[in-house]
Amino acid sequence: MPDGLSDEVASQLVAMPFSALSLLDYLEVKPGEVILQNAANGAVGRLLAQFAATRQEKVIGLVRRQHDADALAAQGIPNLVATGADDWRERVRALADGAPIAVAVDSIGGEASGDLLALVSEGGTLVSFGSTGGEPMRLSSGDLIFKQAVVKGFWGSKVSSSMEPGKRAELFGELIRAAVTGAITLPVEAVFGFDQVREAVEVATRSGRVGKVLLRP
DSSP states (O other): OOSSSHHHHTTTTTTHHHHHHHHHHHHHHOTTTTEEETTTTTTHHHHHHHHHHTTEEEEEEESSSHHHHHHHHHHHHEEEETTTTTTHHHHHHHHHTOOOEEEEESSSBBBHHHHHHHHOTTEEEEEEOOOTOOOOOOOHHHHHOOOOOOEEEOOOOHHHHTHHHHHHHHHHHHHHHHHHHSSOOEEEEEEGGGGGGHHHHHHTTTTTTEEEEEOOO
């Protein structure tokens, strides 16, 4: 790790940040295409948007509440839409500004999967990253048939294990540069010693937590 990278940031790089960057690379969007994602205020959603900005790729992020959109916007993340508004689909199309929504990333499942697929352009791809809602994906057969859409999954460990060493090194280089320059943010809620595991778990399971909870020997 470079000397300018703190232990608190370096300790987080191999997990969610590398998964988010690997996901972005996996999507293979072309210039002028748009990525749509839900759960944009989750760790991977926030990092995906930040990595995309370094590549000059456009991501439209969906969150449930306007408060969440405002919080992400304050962190410099643009193109956010709160699905609590009746006209949220129109707002997504307006942000796309005529560009094709070539890929959508679903981290929720259930009806949210179908909402994304309905907005994907003809020949587009829906990628399942997770299912925080715990429900099966509900997809319209009409959207699949008439758009000739593709649905596939992303499993970070599987993609990483099959990745060429040169590609893995290239992505880790991009990841470290983004961390050093502040292009990605990896907040820390608190740091505890090994003799404070109980307190660490209590903070880690607390609702409203912003950053990671770390243990330091």
